[in-house]
Amino acid sequence: MRNAFADEITKIGRENPDVVLLSGDIGNKLFDKFKDNAESRFYNCGIAEANMMSVASGMALSGLRPVVYTITPFTTTRCYEQIRVGVSYHHAPVTIVGTGSGLSYAELGPTHHSLEDMAILRMLPGMTVLAPCDEVELRILLRQVFQQSGPVYMRIGKKGEPIIHKTPPQLQIGRAITVREGRDACIIAAGTVMPEAIKAAESLQSEGISVRVVSNHTVKPLDLAMLSEVFAAYPVVAVVEEHSRMGGLGGSIAEWRAEQRGKLADMITFGAADEFMHRIGSQEYARKHYGITVEHMTDGIRSALKAAK
Amino acid sequence: MTVEALNYSVEKLERIACEIRAKIIENSHKTQTPHLASCLSSVDILVASYFSTLRLNTKSPQTPDRDRFILSKGHGAPALFQILAMRGFYPESLMADYGQDGSLFAEHPPTPDHLAGIEAATGSLGHGLPMGLGMALAGRIQQRDYNVVALLGDGECNEGSIWEAAMLAASQKVERLCVVIDFNRWQATGRSEEIMALGPLADKWRAFGWSTYEVDGHDLGALVKLLGNLPDGSGKPVAIVAHTMKGKGVSFMEDDNNWHYRIPNENEVAEAKKQLGVA
Numbered sequence: 099m100r101n102a103f104a105d106e107i108t109k110i111g112r113e114n115p116d117v118v119l120l121s122g123d124i125g126n127k128l129f130d131k132f133k134d135n136a137e138s139r140f141y142n143c144g145i146a147e148a149n150m151m152s153v154a155s156g157m158a159l160s161g162l163r164p165v166v167y168t169i170t171p172f173t174t175t176r177c178y179e180q181i182r183v184g185v186s187y188h189h190a191p192v193t194i195v196g197t198g199s200g201l202s203y204a205e206l207g208p209t210h211h212s213l214e215d216m217a218i219l220r221m222l223p224g225m226t227v228l229a230p231c232d233e234v235e236l237r238i239l240l241r242q243v244f245q246q247s248g249p250v251y252m253r254i255g256k257k258g259e260p261i262i263h264k265t266p267p268q269l270q271i272g273r274a275i276t277v278r279e280g281r282d283a284c285i286i287a288a289g290t291v292m293p294e295a296i297k298a299a300e301s302l303q304s305e306g307i308s309v310r311v312v313s314n315h316t317v318k319p320l321d322l323a324m325l326s327e328v329f330a331a332y333p334v335v336a337v338v339e340e341h342s343r344m345g346g347l348g349g350s351i352a353e354w355r356a357e358q359r360g361k362l363a364d365m366i367t368f369g370a371a372d373e374f375m376h377r378i379g380s381q382e383y384a385r386k387h388y389g390i391t392v393e394h395m396t397d398g399i400r401s402a403l404k405a406a407k
Numbered sequence: 408m409t410v411e412a413l414n415y416s417v418e419k420l421e422r423i424a425c426e427i428r429a430k431i432i433e434n435s436h437k438t439q440t441p442h443l444a445s446c447l448s449s450v451d452i453l454v455a456s457y458f459s460t461l462r463l464n465t466k467s468p469q470t471p472d473r474d475r476f477i478l479s480k481g482h483g484a485p486a487l488f489q490i491l492a493m494r495g496f497y498p499e500s501l502m503a504d505y506g507q508d509g510s511l512f513a514e515h516p517p518t519p520d521h522l523a524g525i526e527a528a529t530g531s532l533g534h535g536l537p538m539g540l541g542m543a544l545a546g547r548i549q550q551r552d553y554n555v556v557a558l559l560g561d562g563e564c565n566e567g568s569i570w571e572a573a574m575l576a577a578s579q580k581v582e583r584l585c586v587v588i589d590f591n592r593w594q595a596t597g598r599s600e601e602i603m604a605l606g607p608l609a610d611k612w613r614a615f616g617w618s619t620y621e622v623d624g625h626d627l628g629a630l631v632k633l634l635g636n637l638p639d640g641s642g643k644p645v646a647i648v649a650h651t652m653k654g655k656g657v658s659f660m661e662d663d664n665n666w667h668y669r670i671p672n673e674n675e676v677a678e679a680k681k682q683l684g685v686a
Contacts, residue, residue, distance in 0.1 A: 118548065138548055141579070149537045149571030156541020159519065159527070161471065162548065164541075180568070183531050184538055188518050 099255040099290070100128065100197050102233030106240050107165060108132045111139060114244060116161065120154055122147050122168035125197070151177040154192045155184030163191055163244055169203065170196030170212035170253060178218060185249045186222035192249050194219075199229075199253035200289060200340030201370075204384035208374040211384075212253070216288075217345025219251040220318040226271065227318040228252040229339075229347075231292035234263040235315050242271050255290040262292050262313070274321040280310035283399050284328050284363070287338040288314045288347045291390060295338045298395035309399065317347050325354055329362040333406040336366050336399050340390060343369035366402050368395055408470035410462040410553075412635075420627045423493065424454045428656045429685035430489045436676045438506030440514055444653040444666035445560065446486035448591040448624070452558060452649055453486055455630035457494045460637075461556070465495040468523040474553050475526045475542050479535025480560035480589060481515040487525075488512055496524035533566025535559070536586060540572045543584040554637045556585045562594025565603045570615065573644075577616030582638035585645040586617075589624060591653040593664045612646035624649030657682055 108131045111117045118139045119132055126142060133140045143150035147168060154164040166173055173196050174181070185192045196215055203210040220227045228243075228250065230236040236254055243250045267275055277292070278299055287295035292313060299309035310332070312324065328335055337348040348367035355365060370388040378384075385391055415423070427450050435443045456476055457463075464470040478487050492499045505512040511522050515530030526542070529535045539557040546553050563569065576584050590608060592599055600606050613619040618641035622629045630649070639645050653667070654660030657679040671679065680686070 118545075141544070141575075143575055144571075144578075146568075146571035146575065148533075148568040149540070149575060152534050152537030152568065152572070153541035153544065153575070156527075156538035156543075157545045157548075158541075159538070160542050160545030160549070162545050179531060180534065180537075183528070183534050187528055189520075 099233050099236060099259050100125065100257055102236055103195065103197070103240070103254055104128045104132065106237045108135060110241065110244060111136050114163065116163045117244065118157055118162050118164045120150050120164055120166045122150055122172055124168055147172045147177040148180050151180035152184045155188060155190045158190035158192045159188060163193070165193040165195060167195045167197065169210060170199040170215050171210060174212065174215040174219060182222055186225055189224050189248055191247050193243050194249070194251045196251070196253045198256045200291065201381050201384040202256040202290065204381040205378060207378050211375070213342045213370040214345065215253055216317050216341050216347065217349060220350060224248050225318065226250045226316070228271065228315055229289035229317055230254065230315050231287070231289055231313045232259055232262040234261060234266055235269060235313065238266065238269045239271060239315060246271065253289060259290050260293050262296070272316045272319050272321060274312050274314045274316070274324040276310060277313050278311040280308040282308045282332070283334040283336065283403055284310045284312060284332045285336045285338055286312045286314045286328065286347070286351065288317055289340055291338055291340040294385070294390065294392055295395070297392045298399070301392055301396050302399060307400065307403065314347060317350065320350060320354060322354070325351065329355065329358070332363050334366065334399060334402040335363040336368060336395065338368045338390070338395065340385070341369050342372065343367045344372065364402055364406050366398050368398065408464055408467045408472065410464045410470055410473045412460055412462045413458050415458045417628045417631065420454050420458055420631070423458055424450050424627065425656070425683045425685055427454060427486065427489050427493065429680045429683050431485050432657070432671055432676055432679045434485060434489070434505060436671050436673065439670050440485055440506050441668045441670060442482040442485060442514065443669070443671065444660055444664065445480065446483050447655045447657070447660065448651040448653045449480070449483045449486050449558060449589050450655070451625045451627055452587050452589060452630060453490045455627050455634055456556060457490050459631045460634040462553070468496055472551050472553055475539065475555040477527050477535040477539045477555065477557040478516060478529055479539070479557045480532065480563050481529030481535070483558070484514060484516045487516060491524040494524070497522070532560070532563040533568040536569055537572040540576050540581060540584055543581045544579065546583060547581070552583070554583045554585060556587060556634065559586055559588050560594070561588055561590045561592065561599045561605060561608065564588065564605060564608070573612070573615040573617065576644040580642055581644050582642055585634070585637050585647065587647045587649050589651050590648050591651045593653050593667070595667055609648045612648065616643060617646040618643040619646045619648065621648045621650065624651035625655055
């Protein structure tokens with residue numbers, strides 16, 4: 099996914115002379131092509147993310163479209179106040195990209211996990227929050243970022259994530275997209291955990307339970323039309339994310355749901371519990387630890403459907 | 408859009424500085440807003456910049472080629488607000504509701520799209536310099552020759568982000584970036600050199616790769632000379648350590664940190680104005 103980001107931002111940078119890329123001492127080789135094309139618009143800002151974020155604000159206030167790229171915790175929690183003051187308060191069109199988000203860097207331990215980034219970023223006024231599920235969504239959404247104004251946060255994976263969209267879909271920031279049809283229940287998922295959500299739907303299909311899967315790539319602003327439709331049409335809606343179950347996609351949908359009137363689908367969420375991991379392993383191990391697995395999802399949806407009857 | 412510096416004479420600058428000080432003191436009393444002493448230590452740096460060296464266009468405040476002045480020590484806003492009005496960015500009458508509910512004029516600068524002349528909404532310390540660095544780099548990318556001046560407090564130099572910005576500005580040789588440190592030797596709760604090991608401050612900036620000067624921060628002629636010589640030809644960013652005094656200009660406020668938060672009463676305002684020679 100990060101290679102797709104590097105490739106797409108290189109192309110965008112070639113077309114748009116306002117695009118500047120700031121990196122926090124990572125991905126140096128990754129951006130060689132960007133530098134070949136626009137050396138004066140690439141800055142390795144060192145291991146100093148607070149400064150990097152404010153530098154980006156200053157550039158954005160001067161008419162440029164800076165993109166800040168580093169590992170998710172360092173481009174979000176590390177410099178949150180710089181995002182709040184310089185980017186959000188000034189409504190500066192800075193694009194913040196977090197690579198290796200969620201549990202992508204599971205092996206590196208909780209310092210490199212990001213299970214709270216969407217929650218804290220979506221709290222900031224004017225911030226758009228994107229979580230593409232694959233590189234196809236990433237490329238399309240990234241292009242659209244530069245057609246709108248205002249700050250954006252995009253969380254992406256690392257490398258080798260499977261392609262979900264075999265052909266480029268009609269995609270728009272703020273409009274969720276169905277990746278699999280189904281009539282009995284619905285999964286709303288965001289980000290690179292999507293293959294697990296699809297596998298869960300396939301597994302349930304073999305038991306005769308037909309599950310729709312929606313890619314909710316835009317976590318803020320939420321696609322309210324989709325939510326209204328889905329929560330009216332199904333008895334059970336499951337929300338899946340590689341993020342804390344508090345405050346992210348599940349949390350924001352729960353906030354929306356609490357304000358609605360009338361009969362709505364039961365809602366269940368799959369994501370990380372309110373705890374750090376202290377025994378470390380692969381991404382698969384970490385997902386299992388937090389219950390973000392096909393088995394956990396199928397069990398949960400099956401019993402929720404039973405209870406809803 | 409053209410930009411121009413006023414280049415006022417030192418004599419004229421001195422008179423403006425006295426007037427601005429009187430306005431700040433009156434306003435502090437009237438609106439019950441603090442940070443008076445911090446404002447008074449910055450006044451001469453602001454006056455030298457706005458009435459002599461900065462190339463601005465008050466009719467079109469966002470003209471891309473303008474010099475940028477960032478009040479990184481955002482709690483000096485009461486001084487900046489008076490300066491911007493006197494410089495013609497907005498009429499003084501705009502400040503009629505100063506400090507009241509719903510006013511643009513509070514204790515820190517609002518965002519640039521809400522008040523002409525403001526380049527960054529500061530108040531949280533350690534943000535203004537890095538943002539200014541971004542503006543200076545943007546100028547280089549866009550091939551514009553504007554300067555960016557960021558006014559820092561010495562207390563503000565406690566913040567790590569200041570030194571992060573200092574290192575990047577030096578590695579990038581951002582020669583159109585200038586910091587002025589209002590070195591009044593006080594921060595909110597005590598002597599700045601005792602709370603954190605700040606000194607030797609000029610040597611620190613030098614060691615960080617900046618072309619560094621020390622100046623009497625109340626010597627308008629000396630300030631104009633330095634601020635009017637940007638970039639300075641060294642190929643480095645410029646740091647000016649301005650030795651100042653909190654509460655400068657009023658005998659009973661000078662170097663007395665109680666005036667970081669104290670508000671003057673009516674008699675004190677009258678006495679201060681007398682000392683400043685402002686009717």
